Amino acid sequence: MNRTILHVDMDAFYAAVEQRDHPEFKGKPVIVGSDPKGGKGRGIVATCSYEARKFGVHSAQPISQAWKLCPQGVYVRPDMEKYGRVSNQVMRILLEFTDMLEQVSIDEAFLDVTGSAALFGFGEEIARKIKRRILEELKLTASVGVAQNKFIAKVASDLKKPDGLVVVEPGREKEFLDPLPIGRLWGVGPKMESQLKRMGLESIGQLANLSHSDMVARLGKNGAHIWQLAQGFDDRPVLPEEGIKSISHEITFEQDTCDFALLEATLLELSEKVAHRLRSQGVRARSVTIKFREADFSTYTRRISTPSSVNTTEAIYPLARKLLRSLIRDGVPVRLIGVSAGNLEAETGGRQMILLDQPPQKDRKLAAALDDISQRFGDHAVIRATLVPQKANKGRLQ
Ligand code: TTP
Numbered sequence: 516m517n518r519t520i521l522h523v524d525m526d527a528f529y530a531a532v533e534q535r536d537h538p539e540f541k542g543k544p545v546i547v548g549s550d551p552k553g554g555k556g557r558g559i560v561a562t563c564s565y566e567a568r569k570f571g572v573h574s575a576q577p578i579s580q581a582w583k584l585c586p587q588g589v590y591v592r593p594d595m596e597k598y599g600r601v602s603n604q605v606m607r608i609l610l611e612f613t614d615m616l617e618q619v620s621i622d623e624a625f626l627d628v629t630g631s632a633a634l635f636g637f638g639e640e641i642a643r644k645i646k647r648r649i650l651e652e653l654k655l656t657a658s659v660g661v662a663q664n665k666f667i668a669k670v671a672s673d674l675k676k677p678d679g680l681v682v683v684e685p686g687r688e689k690e691f692l693d694p695l696p697i698g699r700l701w702g703v704g705p706k707m708e709s710q711l712k713r714m715g716l717e718s719i720g721q722l723a724n725l726s727h728s729d730m731v732a733r734l735g736k737n738g739a740h741i742w743q744l745a746q747g748f749d750d751r752p753v754l755p756e757e758g759i760k761s762i763s764h765e766i767t768f769e770q771d772t773c774d775f776a777l778l779e780a781t782l783l784e785l786s787e788k789v790a791h792r793l794r795s796q797g798v799r800a801r802s803v804t805i806k807f808r809e810a811d812f813s814t815y816t817r818r819i820s821t822p823s824s825v826n827t828t829e830a831i832y833p834l835a836r837k838l839l840r841s842l843i844r845d846g847v848p849v850r851l852i853g854v855s856a857g858n859l860e861a862e863t864g865g866r867q868m869i870l871l872d873q874p875p876q877k878d879r880k881l882a883a884a885l886d887d888i889s890q891r892f893g894d895h896a897v898i899r900a901t902l903v904p905q906k907a908n909k910g911r912l913q
C-alpha cells in the first residue's frame with residue numbers, strides 16, 4: 516500500500532525561538548552557543564539564524580570562528596529548558612493529526628498520515644495545516660516534506676528551507692532524486708562521498724543507474740543500502756515509540772528500601788511491562804538500560820547492548836538484573852528503579868533482522884500466550900514463577 520509520510524523540521528530552531536522571544540533580534544544574525552568571550556571562547560555554535568548563515572556561521576563550528584566571521588552577531592547562550600518546552604508544544608500539535616508520530620530530535624519528526632486522509636485531507640493539505648498551526652500558535656516556522664517514504668520526505672523537507680513545503684508525488688521520486696548530490700543519501704558521510712566521487716559519481720541519478728551488484732561489489736553492504744535509497748526505496752516504518760527512542764517503566768518505592776529480593780521482584784515486573792509494550796508496538800530493542808536512584812537522589816544509569824534484538828521478559832530481565840547487581844551497595848537504600856529498552860527496530864522492518872535475530876520458538880510462543888493473558892486480565896496477572904524471588908513483597912508499588 517502507498518504510504519503518505521511527512522517530515523516536519525523546525526527552522527533554525529533555537530535561534531528562531533530566541534528571535535521570537537526577543538523582537539529586537541528579528542532580522543539579525545543570532546548565534547546560539549557558548550560565550551564567544553570576544554573571540555577567545557572555546558565552545559561551539561549550537562545553531563544560528565539564517566541571517567547568520569550568510570556569513571558562513573553554522574552548527575558545531577567553534578564559537579571563535581563564528582566571531583571572526585560575524586563579530587556583529589547577537590550571541591546568545593542556549594536555554595535548553597525553554598527549547599524543550601517549545602519542542603513539546605510542537606509535538607502536541609503534530610499529534611493532533613496522527614498518533615503515528617516518530618520524533619527524531621528536539622525539533623524534527625516523521626508522521627505517517629496514511630490513515631488520517633479521511634479526517635484531515637491528503638498529505639499536502641495536512642502539511643499546510645501543520646505549518647499554519649505552528650505559525651499561528653507558536654509564532655515559529657517549520658519546513659515540511661511530503662512523500663511516500665521517510666528518506667524522500669526528509670530530503671524534501673530540507674530542500675526549500677526555511678518555511679518550505681515540498682511534495683514529492685508518488686511516481687515522481689526518481690525525477691526528484693536524480694539531480695541531487697550523492698551527499699543527500701543517508702549513510703553517505705564526507706568519507707564515502709569522496710570515495711563515490713572518485714568513482715565518478717556526483718548525482719544520485721548517476722549512482723542509481725549503476726547495477727545493484729556493481730554497487731555491492733564496490734562498496735559491500737553499504738553499497739546495497741545506498742543503492743536502494745538512490746532508487747527511492749525505503750520501507751522503514753514510522754515508529755511511534757521512537758519519539759522517545761525507548762520504552763521504559765520506572766517505580767518510586769513508597770519507602771526507600773535495601774531489600775534485595777524486593778528490588779529484583781520489582782525489576783522483573785518492570786521488565787515484563789517493557790517487554791509487553793515492545794511487543795504490542797511491534798518493535799524489538801537492542802539495548803537495555805536501568806535507572807537507579809538512591810535515597811539521597813544520587814541517580815545512576817547503566818546500559819547494556821544486546822547481541823540480538825529482544826522483546827521478551829526472558830531476554831530483558833537477566834540483563835537488567837545484571838546491571839542492578841552492579842549498582843546495589845550494601846546498606847544504601849534505594850528510592851527508584853527503572854528499566855528501559857532502547858535502539859528500537861521494527862519487528863517487520865529489515866528482513867535481515869528477522870532472519871538473524873529471531874528468539875527461540877518456545878520463547879516467542881510463551882510471550883504471545885502471556886500477552887494474551889495480560890491483555891485479558893491486566894498487566895499484573897502473570898508473573899513467571901521461576902523468575903520471581905521467593906520473598907517478593909508485592910504491596911509497595913506506587
Ligand atoms: P537542526 O534541525 O539541525 O538545525 P536548525 O533547526 O537550527 O536549523 P535548520 O533550519 O537547518 O533545521 O538542529 C535542531 C537544533 O538542534 C538546533 O536549533 C540546535 C541544536 N543543534 C545543536 O545543538 N548542535 C548541532 O550540532 C546541531 C546540528 C543542532
Ligand code: CA
Binds near residue numbers: 526
Ligand atoms: Ca531544524
